Amino acid sequence: MRLDQRRAGFPGNAFVQVTLDQQGRQALDRFEEAVRKVPEVLACYLLAGQADYMLHLVYRDAPDLERLHTEILTQLPGVVRLQSTMALRTVKRTTELPV
Numbered sequence: 001m002r003l004d005q006r007r008a009g010f011p012g013n014a015f016v017q018v019t020l021d022q023q024g025r026q027a028l029d030r031f032e033e034a035v036r037k038v039p040e041v042l043a044c045y046l047l048a049g050q051a052d053y054m055l056h057l058v059y060r061d062a063p064d065l066e067r068l069h070t071e072i073l074t075q076l077p078g079v080v081r082l083q084s085t086m087a088l089r090t091v092k093r094t095t096e097l098p099v
Contacts, residue, residue, distance in 0.1 A: 002095075010040075010058035012086065014065060016073060017051035019081035028052075030077040038076075040068055051083070 005011065020027055028046070035044050035055065043056040055073075059065040065086075073082055 005058055009060055012059040012061065012065060013090065014057050014059060015085045015087070016055040016057060017047075017081075017083040018053040018055060018073070018076075018079055019050070020052045020078040021080045022078060023052060027078045031079070034076045038068075038072055040072075051081075 005013075018031075020031060031053070032044070032046075035041055035053075038057075040057045040059060041055050042058060045054045046052070047054055057068060059068055065084075069082065069084065073079065
């Protein structure tokens with residue numbers, strides 16, 4: 001059973017690219033340990049490319065997203081840049097694998 005995110009009070013989805021000040025193992029470990037403690041972050045991916053991580057997070061409304069951005073995400077260890085994209089609508093979401 002999957003919880004309905006809107007009914008749970010989190011209608012918004014944002015995808016945030018995170019750039020760190022360093023890419024050494026210790027810097028990555030510190031960031032990853034801290035981001036695991038943020039309940040609004042549903043997924044965190046280490047990337048190859050310009051950004052270091054991609055976060056999928058949920059939020060209640062615009063003020064809640066601003067709070068997450070200014071009070072939580074910018075305060076994570078090593079963060080120097082965030083670039084957020086808000087989803088307008090979820091077209092497909094699954095946890096099933098194509099096996």
